[in-house]
Amino acid sequence: MIQRALISVSDKSGLVPFATRLAARGVEILSTGGTHRALSAAQIPVVAVEDYTGSPEVMDGRVKTLHPRVHGGILMRGDRDLAELEQLGGKPIDLVVCNLYPFEETLARAGVGHEEIIENIDIGGPSMLRSAAKNHARVVTVVDPGDYEEVLAEFERTGGVPQATRQRLAAKVFAHTAAYDGAIAGYLSSLVDDQGGEREAYPRHLTLAFERAYPLRYGENPHQSGAFYRERRAASGTLAQAESLGAGGKELSFNNLVDVDAALEAVRDIELPAAVVVKHTNPCGVAVSTDIESAYRAAREADALSAFGGIVALNREVDRATAVALAETFLECVVAPGYTADALEVLRSKKNLRVLATGAWLGGGHQALTWKRVGGGIVVQQRDATAAGEVRSGKVVTKRAPTEEELTALDLAWRVCKHVKSNAIVLASATATLGVGAGQMSRVESVRIACRKAGASARGSVMASDAFFPFADGVELAAEHGVAAIVQPGGSVKDAEVVAAADRAGIAMILTGVRHFRH
Numbered sequence: 001m002i003q004r005a006l007i008s009v010s011d012k013s014g015l016v017p018f019a020t021r022l023a024a025r026g027v028e029i030l031s032t033g034g035t036h037r038a039l040s041a042a043q044i045p046v047v048a049v050e051d052y053t054g055s056p057e058v059m060d061g062r063v064k065t066l067h068p069r070v071h072g073g074i075l076m077r078g079d080r081d082l083a084e085l086e087q088l089g090g091k092p093i094d095l096v097v098c099n100l101y102p103f104e105e106t107l108a109r110a111g112v113g114h115e116e117i118i119e120n121i122d123i124g125g126p127s128m129l130r131s132a133a134k135n136h137a138r139v140v141t142v143v144d145p146g147d148y149e150e151v152l153a154e155f156e157r158t159g160g161v162p163q164a165t166r167q168r169l170a171a172k173v174f175a176h177t178a179a180y181d182g183a184i185a186g187y188l189s190s191l192v193d194d195q196g197g198e199r200e201a202y203p204r205h206l207t208l209a210f211e212r213a214y215p216l217r218y219g220e221n222p223h224q225s226g227a228f229y230r231e232r233r234a235a236s237g238t239l240a241q242a243e244s245l246g247a248g249g250k251e252l253s254f255n256n257l258v259d260v261d262a263a264l265e266a267v268r269d270i271e272l273p274a275a276v277v278v279k280h281t282n283p284c285g286v287a288v289s290t291d292i293e294s295a296y297r298a299a300r301e302a303d304a305l306s307a308f309g310g311i312v313a314l315n316r317e318v319d320r321a322t323a324v325a326l327a328e329t330f331l332e333c334v335v336a337p338g339y340t341a342d343a344l345e346v347l348r349s350k351k352n353l354r355v356l357a358t359g360a361w362l363g364g365g366h367q368a369l370t371w372k373r374v375g376g377g378i379v380v381q382q383r384d385a386t387a388a389g390e391v392r393s394g395k396v397v398t399k400r401a402p403t404e405e406e407l408t409a410l411d412l413a414w415r416v417c418k419h420v421k422s423n424a425i426v427l428a429s430a431t432a433t434l435g436v437g438a439g440q441m442s443r444v445e446s447v448r449i450a451c452r453k454a455g456a457s458a459r460g461s462v463m464a465s466d467a468f469f470p471f472a473d474g475v476e477l478a479a480e481h482g483v484a485a486i487v488q489p490g491g492s493v494k495d496a497e498v499v500a501a502a503d504r505a506g507i508a509m510i511l512t513g514v515r516h517f518r519h
């Protein structure tokens with residue numbers, strides 16, 4: 001039975017309708033300063049916490065609910081503790097509704113000072129939440145306004161909230177306070193000095209907080225279980241925030257999620273209307289055009305054999321014509337910023353096709369940091385920023401400089417190469433990839449694969465290599481297949497031999513000075 005509630009919220013969204021319905025059922029509401037004012041203004045009967053405790057809020061609100069009558073009222077276990085609580089002058093509190101000072105939002109604000117950040121560390125709120133969550137056998141704890149409706153519905157139906165719900169809400173509270181404290185620890189341990197000015201990118205303590213989005217049918221293989229976890233504040237435009245619009249026959253699998261992410265990252269690195277077809281995290285066909293339909297058709301035809309069962313990412317809204325083209329082959333997933341209604345109708349006719357809409361990404365949607373699990377830890381790094389501009393600002397090191405068309409093709413090959421597993425080699429024309437050599441243990445082998453895939457179209461094409469050529473053999477092999485221009489970072493002790501091999505074959509070569517390994 002809920003007879004008394006303590007409400008103390010920074011985020012006051014949904015507060016008034018929620019409290020109105022509690023009060024209508026005779027619940028006595030205790031509240032702190034600002035919350036009390038908001039409820040009183042809405043004519044909701046409310047008792048000030050300071051009247052309940054007999055202690056005024058002090059030190060600009062630093063101490064308002066840190067009182068035995070509050071914590072005794074929350075933590076009391078029922079009849080066995082009632083007399084002790086009454087001796088303190090307290091009463092049982094059955095519902096705690098509290099959300100915290102916006103520490104993470106304050107931290108994220110540009111130009112915010114150290115003092116303001118520290119002042120936004122909530123102390124009383126987490127203490128009440130933790131007391132209530134510990135005592136979930138008796139007390140209901142609500143930290144998320146998104147849970148108001150469910151709690152009210154239960155309460156209005158039965159006068160209480162079932163144990164299973166109380167336990168789930170308590171778990172949510174501890175996850176919330178853990179993440180909140182993690183953010184505080186991250187901030188304090190990132191400070192370069194005690195003035196709170198400069199911050200390091202990699203704090204001494206890193207707490208990562210995720211919530212389960214959904215369980216997966218299985219992991220990478222059917223004998224492995226798996227689940228998809230979402231960041232608490234996943235940016236819009238990310239895979240985690242993408243909306244699923246398919247016919248609904250099949251959920252995204254572990255491998256689908258990884259592949260969709262790879263395809264999205266690749267297509268976002270291209271400004272022209274572009275399509276990327278991915279298999280096993282590697283782009284197998286990428287093309288650009290003046291419109292999205294022809295870009296997709298060219299990307300598919302770049303390696304039609306591999307495109308079967310592929311994952312397709314597009315960087316423009318999908319129209320009906322593009323949807324018809326997509327529906328011509330068996331694909332696992334399609335991801336794009338959005339779809340026209342008639343395009344969706346076509347795609348939904350494919351029962352098992354997963355269709356994802358990310359919304360406009362406008363340069364956003366990327367993660368700032370990326371990490372990977374290794375034995376006993378994680379390695380964390382900045383994401384590899386865009387490859388745009390690197391080709392045109394690179395250094396021509398051969399006798400022949402690339403033509404304008406070769407430069408355009410080199411730029412495309414280079415952007416794609418960044419998204420191919422190392423050792424990565426990409427052959428391309430000005431508008432599409434022709435052959436991709438991915439994930440080989442020797443670079444020359446990747447060249448061999450890319451040239452074989454390109455076949456006769458290798459003649460006159462351009463080639464990108466994600467890292468330097470350790471020997472001249474890769475360039476010599478490309479020359480045998482008629483490759484006309486090459487872009488690579490340079491930096492090998494054998495660069496002179498590599499450049500000489502290019503000159504012998506009349507190949508134009510650009511060194512970018514930037515490596516794009518992908519492991």
Ligand SMILES: NC(=O)c1ncn([C@@H]2O[C@H](COP(=O)(O)O)[C@@H](O)[C@H]2O)c1NC=O
Pocket residue numbers: 008009010011031032033034035036061062063064065066098099100101121122123124125126
């Ligand atoms: N100091 C305290 O005892 C205390 N008790 C509750 N709070 C927080 O004060 C906020 C609500 O304040 P108000 O009702 O004045 O707007 C909530 O975010 C709550 O978590 C406190 N603030 C900080 O620690």
